[in-house]
Amino acid sequence: MPVSEQFINICARRLNHKYGQEDIEFQTKISMLSSLKHKNIIPFLGFCDEDNEKIIVYEHAVRGSLDQHLNGPNLTWFQRLKICLDVARVLSSIHYDVVHCDINSSNIFLDKDWEPKIFGFEHSTKYPQSWRHRLLFSHHSNNTYMTPTYDVYCFGVLLFEVLYGIKPVKTQHCVKVEHGIINPKLWKQMDRQSLTRFTKIIDNCLNEDPVQRLTMDQIVKELDDVFELQWKHENLEHSTDADADEDDPMKMEWLKIPLSDIREATNGFDKEHFVASGGYGSVYQGELDVLAIEGEGPKIRTRTKVAIKCINNRQDEASKQGFLTEIELLTRCKHPNIISLLGFYMKANDIILVYEYATKGSLSDYLGSKRKINLIWAKRIQICLDVAHGINYLHTNMEGKPRIIHRDIKSENILLDENLNAKVADFGLSKLHITNQQSSTIHTKHIAGTNFYVDPEYLTSAKYKKESDVYSFGVVLFEMLSGRLAYDPVCIGENDKGLAPIARRRYNEGTLKELIDPKMIEEDDERIVTLNRGPNEESFQAFSRIAYQCLAETQAKRPTMEVVIKELQTALNLQVRTFYKNCQTFLHIHFINYYTHSLTF
CATH class of the missing domain: 1.10.510.10 (Transferase(Phosphotransferase) domain 1)
Known part of the structure; x- marks a missing residue:
């Protein structure tokens, strides 16, 4: 049968002559069939309605029913x-x-x-x-x-x-x-x-x-979980013995660390080694002999400063599941902007993860009124770029690593090393998005994430996509612009949903500049070239535009992380270019002043 000047195989269904005796009924059915468009619905090609024959023509499926x-x-x-x-x-x-x-x-x-x-x-x-x-x-x-x-x-x-x-x-x-x-x-x-x-x-x-x-929406969520469990089972079953050791937390001997070594590194979890705590448990710092983070070939254990995360053991086993998820994901991830897992310990009620130590703490420490230091605008964009590269890596299918959706992107889960390079951390809520699975949506029974960062479409539909991570990252971008955390009391006082709706409203009103962190513009010393601590106009416009797009209220309107990276790089280039121009002007003026002054002697 010719369709678009090509011949294709068809399936013609001849209806019982009693069906649709009224032309209106038959035409109504044809109208409905032509409106049904989905990759898993057999394509409707046409119909015949003459000589008391009613025939519907479909595309042929080669493997039958x-x-x-x-x-x-x-x-x-x-x-x-x-x-x-x-x-x-x-x-x-x-x-x-x-x-x-x-x-x-x-x-x-x-x-x-x-x-x-x-x-x-x-x-x-x-x-x-x-x-x-x-x-x-x-x-x-x-x-x-x-x-x-x-x-x-x-x-x-x-x-x-x-x-x-x-x-x-x-x-x-x-x-x-x-x-x-x-x-x-x-x-x-x-x-x-x-x-x-x-x-x-x-x-x-x-x-x-x-x-x-159940409704079909609920059945999809249940089957998603069934499918993922089977996929994990087959992924372990069909991998090589070496790969299986890496995928199964209970078999990864090379990552296991004795509890005695962890106790020694923290002096029995002494308060002097304590770093932070949260709903998950507590974090300590110490030094351990762990495998080298980088490099190929034989692994060598070296004395390294580490972060030791002790996870609360709850009766619902949610902590154990988060622990297993984090091990499974982080053993698949090798990227400079993803925190590295160095080892773990698990036995009875003790669940401990050991990571590379981020010496400069979390990004949230550099926001709000109690910030550690004030970051200039160019550095803020660079940190955002680091995070964007990390999220993009998670969202990309590649050999040995399926797509991963983080589900809890926020400034507290972004860590900074000694050079202020950013690393995405905390994968306890994350989900593998199986390579064979064509749908880009993960259906969840329970809403996961942190208030003020959660995708509003996810809240209403329970359908989580990688675009949901993009929304959360958009909140972080506006945190960097404003210098305030998403749940800052000032923000909540203006809108009980925090920073995100405020940023959207101000962008639409054209008053977004009022959100710029005033501390970026302060000068430490008039004699030092700090003319571009705050954003210049071009950089501000490029940054705010992509940040606003990330906060689109519907998932379909949000950009991919590839687009976000491109636009953030543009914002950084525009800021650095102006900075260099100002440096040249500054040096030129001081050279002239110095030369003129020297001629007077």
């Missing part, structure tokens, strides 16, 4: 989970105004890359958004499904079929993990925790009370 593969050797458990997650995302997307009404394995086609394409929208129903969570009944559907008009139930049947290769019977009210009827090859591939959570989703979907079932 999903039901043809459920009992065969082609689909791994990981691929099956990926298909289920993609289908759930489609349903979540269309459920704002469409119910599919016939979700089953024969209506899910697979392309050459095993990507699912939902098919069979002829019996779908449109309804108002206010009905989204109601159970709808329609006379169109396959009676094989006990509540055929409710997509969530049908999706539960699909999950059951993907797991066991058979459909559930009517008397079945819950799903038990019966490994005897699961394909033995699949059983060997399965992560047990992932499988348990998968079966709980099925139980919920098949609940006889529709009110008790």
Whole structure:
């Protein structure tokens, strides 16, 4: 069939001649089909409505329907989970105004890359958004499904079929993990925790009370977690022994540090070694024999000043999960703007992480009224650039490291070394964004992050993307411009959400200059060239423009970190260029004064 001057394979579905006897009904369906655009919906190409024939034409999917593969050797458990997650995302997307009404394995086609394409929208129903969570009944559907008009139930049947290769019977009210009827090859591939959570989703979907079932949005979040657990399991299972040692915290002998050495380094966690504390626990400083941070080849232990983070052990095991997450992520990260993990200790109630020591503390120490020293504008931009490079590294997929979303970017989690080079730290809330996972969104059940830095769209939707990190970084940019922390009492007094909405409002009003930190403009000594402690006009405009874009209230309008880096570099270049010009003028004037003065003698 010619489409855009090319021939492609098609699938033509001939409808029962009784279907859509009223032209209005058929045209309504065609209008709906043409409006459904999604990478996991089979493309609608056209229709025929003549001589009492009603035919709908779709793009052909080369691997046929999903039901043809459920009992065969082609689909791994990981691929099956990926298909289920993609289908759930489609349903979540269309459920704002469409119910599919016939979700089953024969209506899910697979392309050459095993990507699912939902098919069979002829019996779908449109309804108002206010009905989204109601159970709808329609006379169109396959009676094989006990509540055929409710997509969530049908999706539960699909999950059951993907797991066991058979459909559930009517008397079945819950799903038990019966490994005897699961394909033995699949059983060997399965992560047990992932499988348990998968079966709980099925139980919920098949609940006889529709009110008790999850929404498709919630199912996507649950399946995201299931998929990630399976991915981690396979990542460990299929790696080399050496790689496995690096990925599994319990096997990384080269990073383990005896508790006796840690106690000795801190003199029994004496208060003289104490650095800081927070909700996570306490940080101490000391010296330990640790592996060299940089370099290839054999690792050599050297005496190094380190930061020792003792994590509170809570009954909910959140601290342990944060500990494991931090080890998993930091062992994958090698970047000058990411804090380095040097070792750890874990046994019973003791959970300790050992990092390179950032001698100049956190960025928050250089903001607010109790700041350590005052930073000139060029140095502030350079620190922001360091952080941007670190975040961009996290957000980029590369060999040995998937995309990582930090989820808690703030000035307290940015550390400075002796040369004031910035390093992103604290990965306890971070999430791996799996390379195979095409969606750029992470669905979360619990909101994570720090008030005043959290993406407002994430707060309302629980959908976290790398653009959410960009928003948090935007708050840090305005902290650097204003010299105030996001939760400064002055800011909260003006707006209970802190600095971010104030910065947005002032930018729109054209009064942003009133936020510039006045301490940047103060001169220490009139005889010293400090003419550009504060931002010049061009640098200010470039910096404030990109900072404002980072704070866009919707994720789609925020720039990537690559764009942020480019614009911050421009702001720095504009500031430095003016500084050099002023230096030349300053030296020229003083040379003339000196030369003129010397002629008088």
